[in-house]
Amino acid sequence: MAIAFPAALSRAVRALRLSERIGALPNIASERTRALAPRIRAKKTVVSVCPYCAVGCSTLAVVSDEGKLLDVEGNSASPISAGHLCPKGAASFGLTVNEARWTTVRYRAPRATEWEEKPLDWALDRIARNFRDSRERTFVRANAEGKRLNHTLGIASLGGATFGVEENYLLQKLLKSCGVVSVENQARI
């Protein structure tokens, strides 16, 4: 008399056989292939948020036991994005882990065709000097009718999408106190 397996059990047996062989021959796999494992297997997952725009899609950051970021993916539990990320958010892993990313200051002088590597202090001094010179050259204390303005239209600030609330707050404080009115902060939550 034939014994009827429950459907789920027979499906599991079929899947097991498939992983060992397809057709008459056993599946071929090298030792190296057998030793491969997904890079995010059995790691810690931390709920996070995409850093790029004010939609605020939730992400899952997968980290190793040593705290190294291994992957970033959409969080399906998010009521905003339900696990979806736009191309920018889907690439947010590369924001922090990217071997091609420059980590030193590069400077291209006016009319030069090559980039030079410069120390960070040099760059900060140069930015501060140019900022001060531009402000002094373009600062307007009052208009023709004598109305007080105390502003400069010679400097503008373009925000970065990865700025946080605190960074944007400080940026606004600094620029507005210097009379800069053209300030764009990429919206962030």
Ligand code: SF4
């Ligand atoms: S950049 Fe894309 S993934 Fe990130 S919060 Fe905005 S819409 Fe969501």
